[in-house]
Amino acid sequence: MKRTTIIDIANALGITPSTVSRALSGSPRVNEETRKRIEQKAEELHYQPNMVASSLRKGRNDTIGVLVPRINRHFFSHVVGAIEEVLNPAGFSLLICQSHERLVKEVQCIDVLLKNRVAGIIMSHSVETIRFDHIIKAVNEKVPVVQFDRVSKMVPGPRVVNENFNGGYMAVKHLIRSNYRRIAHFTGSLRVNVYDERFKGYCYALEEAGIPFDESLVFEGTITSETSYAIAFALIKSQQVDAFFCAGDYSAMGVLQAARECGISIPGRLGLVGFANEPFADLVSPRLSTVEQNAYDLGHKAATALLQVIQQDSSIVNDEETVPVRLLVRESSSRNSEVKME
């Protein structure tokens, strides 16, 4: 009960495997009539092409490695969805790995992808990733790497990132215009490029408005709703702040909960802007103002960039593409002056 191969088809028709191969892979150098017979027989014998053999022989693989910190994060799963949408029609399958935010795991994943001889890698770093030799190794082995979101210039190849700086800037500028002044910033590790840039946007907006930067209002490690909740609760109680710019929507939800429990009205006494436009942002009350990152667009761009590198086998381009973000002003920050949009 072995599987049907092109040899079986060839034998059944009294021709050679080469012809069958040509016919099945759409070569023009084959008689239309024989092609018909071959296709028919293939159907009849339930022939399934063997990509493993094909890959070995051709020396290339139609599989792309995708490496993300966690697949079950809204943002990443959407990026992956978009990548698939581009790459599948182009004839590629995705080998997906998660680093679980661990560097060791990330190294292992790269290794697995290389062993599997993927045609390319699209990836976003773990938060722990501070050295890049494992990724550079892939590039050295002629496996093109496209980085997205969390990226490093140390790694050759295209990068696709969100306008994080601009997002932070717009969010905080908007808060200032809405007459909030003591604006706290909740964020993740500032060693990660995305958080660092949002933070810089925050700083720039303050500076532009002539508001002195106060280090004591910036809180790293407040990116989850739990951690955010605890700190926000204390801050609100002590009445030190009148607004929060959170580098993530979950973080913002922590603030929202804390405010609710303290009986502080949003946006009345407290302004709040998140980041990411998670699906719930528009569903909670008050509806959460946030910076929308276009995961779909980002995945699309990353996949397209990789496709270009693969197909042109061109010299490595080091350009960084930027995906625009959008400030969505909703209820949680809409006090007086500013006009509501969206």
Next chain:
Amino acid sequence: MKRTTIIDIANALGITPSTVSRALSGSPRVNEETRKRIEQKAEELHYQPNMVASSLRKGRNDTIGVLVPRINRHFFSHVVGAIEEVLNPAGFSLLICQSHERLVKEVQCIDVLLKNRVAGIIMSHSVETIRFDHIIKAVNEKVPVVQFDRVSKMVPGPRVVNENFNGGYMAVKHLIRSNYRRIAHFTGSLRVNVYDERFKGYCYALEEAGIPFDESLVFEGTITSETSYAIAFALIKSQQVDAFFCAGDYSAMGVLQAARECGISIPGRLGLVGFANEPFADLVSPRLSTVEQNAYDLGHKAATALLQVIQQDSSIVNDEETVPVRLLVRESSSRNSEVKME
């Protein structure tokens, strides 16, 4: 600049490829000293094993196909995460595909997976899937298939499902105990097993309480927040219902929005229970009562089941494993009588 192969290593050491192969794959039939030399040389030449060649030769593959309707759904991405957690340590990689809820796409995906000679498939049907020959074909080709969540008994092999009936039953029973009587049911297509079972649980709870079933309170196609919102709005206005059991949390959010806009208090005048325990369920106001499905557990069980079939190469088992669900009673349904839990 070709890649290093075991032949290169063999040549460099004046031994044969077979020995190198044995050493590198951990066979005991090789001298400890030669093994050392081989490993050292492999390191030195930056040898990367070629899984493609290995798979072809061995006739089996360490890749598992995972096919889900959409990777960017909270539930599915968590299941995939759990599957990976089991299969990666076991030495398998995941080839992930999405059907995008389309049957044609699902058929294509199965085809790709078979072409890639995956060792097994873990899948959940698209909503359109009403015939199963493409899946049965995989089983016939000796590729074990494990179905989860959306499953069919037509396909041989293990199935892992949530306690959907029980979830629906518990949710509605709880609403009834909280003194709600006119309970509407918002759900997806009842041709999909998960929705059908939740619906049956709903019916059973009503029956048990002696409340007559009213067909006009059941709404298929109200599983998104948008569709749900529209219908809920009308229902609330017409004062025909005093509670909603939604087969999904997004659906419940639509109800919540509608109620808010109508100035109807939840849980005071309207009870609401969702399904899935999406991350936002605990963050919205009022906090949403819902039925928690254990995606993690489900993924774990599915992966373990597949592993067993693969490793034992055993006869196909047709058992259906059930993952318990939990009713999380939160604010949106906590009126008088019932005691709050969780």
Next chain:
DNA sequence: TTGTAAGCGTTATCAA
């Protein structure tokens, strides 16, 4: 313990 040799299923090159 190591070597020999064949073969996994496909494709590319060359010749007919």
Next chain:
DNA sequence: TTGATAACGCTTACAA
């Protein structure tokens, strides 16, 4: 337009 043949890199009887 088709056929013959070798090769992709690895594993595995079998022999030494």
